[in-house]
Amino acid sequence: MTGVLTALHDRAREVLDPVFYDYVAGGAGGERALADNERAFDRLALLPRVLRGSAVRDTAVRLPGAPATAPVLVAPTAFHRLAHPDGELATARAAAAAGVVLVTGLAATTAVAEVVRAARAVDPDAAVWFQLYLQPDPEVTECLVRRAERAGCTALVVTADSPVFGRRERDLRNGFTDLPPGYAAENMRDLPGGPPGGTRPIAMSPELSWDDLARLRAMTALPVLLKGVLHPADARLAVAGGVDGVVVSNHGGRQFDAVPAAVDALPAVVEAVAGRVPVLLDGGVRRGADVAIALALGATAVGVGRPVLWGLAAEGERGVRRVLDTLLDEYDHALALCGARGNADLTGDLVVRRGAGVR
Numbered sequence: 324m325t326g327v328l329t330a331l332h333d334r335a336r337e338v339l340d341p342v343f344y345d346y347v348a349g350g351a352g353g354e355r356a357l358a359d360n361e362r363a364f365d366r367l368a369l370l371p372r373v374l375r376g377s378a379v380r381d382t383a384v385r386l387p388g389a390p391a392t393a394p395v396l397v398a399p400t401a402f403h404r405l406a407h408p409d410g411e412l413a414t415a416r417a418a419a420a421a422g423v424v425l426v427t428g429l430a431a432t433t434a435v436a437e438v439v440r441a442a443r444a445v446d447p448d449a450a451v452w453f454q455l456y457l458q459p460d461p462e463v464t465e466c467l468v469r470r471a472e473r474a475g476c477t478a479l480v481v482t483a484d485s486p487v488f489g490r491r492e493r494d495l496r497n498g499f500t501d502l503p504p505g506y507a508a509e510n511m512r513d514l515p516g517g518p519p520g521g522t523r524p525i526a527m528s529p530e531l532s533w534d535d536l537a538r539l540r541a542m543t544a545l546p547v548l549l550k551g552v553l554h555p556a557d558a559r560l561a562v563a564g565g566v567d568g569v570v571v572s573n574h575g576g577r578q579f580d581a582v583p584a585a586v587d588a589l590p591a592v593v594e595a596v597a598g599r600v601p602v603l604l605d606g607g608v609r610r611g612a613d614v615a616i617a618l619a620l621g622a623t624a625v626g627v628g629r630p631v632l633w634g635l636a637a638e639g640e641r642g643v644r645r646v647l648d649t650l651l652d653e654y655d656h657a658l659a660l661c662g663a664r665g666n667a668d669l670t671g672d673l674v675v676r677r678g679a680g681v682r
């Protein structure tokens with residue numbers, strides 16, 4: 324029950340300011356979607372094949388803007404310096420050392436150029452992607468894209484599940500609305516229309532449309548992934564709009580309480596995308612077996628959000644490294660126990676509903 328990730332979570336709860344702990348741990352509304360993300364994995368089981376394994380298992384995946392890489396990514400999360408003084412620099416070093424793609428966020432407390440530099444100092448081939456919210460002013464968006472390109476990011480992840488900010492009852496109760504003094508969203512510094520040397524607030528807009536995605540698509544040669552897709556029709560529109568990947572996500576249950584668990588939304592999106600681009604998933608991944616379940620259901624890779632912040636808060640770079648290494652070790656072990664020689668042997672017939680029997 325209490326694996327490495329649980330222990331790091333417990334430690335993070337002890338060391339963090341309770342207001343920031345709540346910000347990370349919490350979700351929108353009654354936290355039903357938050358709880359369901361993990362519970363949905365608990366409701367699924369894997370049906371191993373026997374006598375067909377291998378001593379060496381091929382866990383590498385091909386993703387846009389990344390060398391052959393592990394099937395686990397660091398999902399974009401805000402404000403790493405509130406978890407640990409080394410902030411995003413520690414996360415970047417740990418991800419690079421583990422061979423994992425880091426998706427650094429628009430709301431990072433370290434500028435993207437510094438994040439990429441830290442990752443590349445560990446591994447010159449380390450892949451860092453940049454997550455952004457399309458800003459209502461296209462000039463601001465363009466400036467952010469150029470910044471990510473110049474920094475050396477190899478893909479963009481556009482988060483589409485936030486037309487408005489989620490109602491997070493813990494944050495409302497605690498009065499947590501923004502970064503405390505002394506911290507800033509460094510990627511928002513020196514932008515058109517903003518104060519010289521200062522930062523602009525990150526805007527969310529309910530008026531964004533597929534035209535805005537098309538404008539971004541035309542703005543850059545970098546691969547673009549669309550994050551926060553749950554409806555299969557949106558997955559089809561995204562592929563038609565030229566995206567290079569789709570991320571099935573409910574934002575860790577932080578946006579809308581009424582949505583299903585990410586892994587429950589995955590199969591329909593995989594079917595709609597029909598192999599045209601990779602489908603990624605995040606939300607509720609806590610064990611290597613969860614990675615295996617998601618891949619068996621058709622995901623190419625999964626993102627982890629909160630566990631990375633727990634590792635960071637508990638032990639800095641070392642804690643993030645422990646989170647990622649544990650998930651990758653557990654995943655390799657799950658492959659062995661499934662009789663899989665690699666990711667490709669994880670097929671849909673291996674996934675059954677726990678408690679429902681096997682047909």
Ligand SMILES: Cc1cc2nc3c(=O)[nH]c(=O)nc-3n(C[C@H](O)[C@H](O)[C@H](O)COP(=O)(O)O)c2cc1C
Binds near residue numbers: 607
């Ligand atoms: C504290 C925190 C901040 C987050 N900030 C962002 C963000 O700025 N942009 C974004 O696209 N997703 C953000 N997310 C969502 C994550 O990218 C991811 O979808 C989610 O955490 C996955 O669920 P998990 O925490 O269960 O792994 C955030 C999540 C957390 C916990």
Ligand SMILES: O=C(O)C(=O)c1ccccc1
Binds near residue numbers: 401430525574577
């Ligand atoms: O907290 C979040 O989930 C999030 O996505 C976000 C977005 C903008 C600023 C800070 C956090």
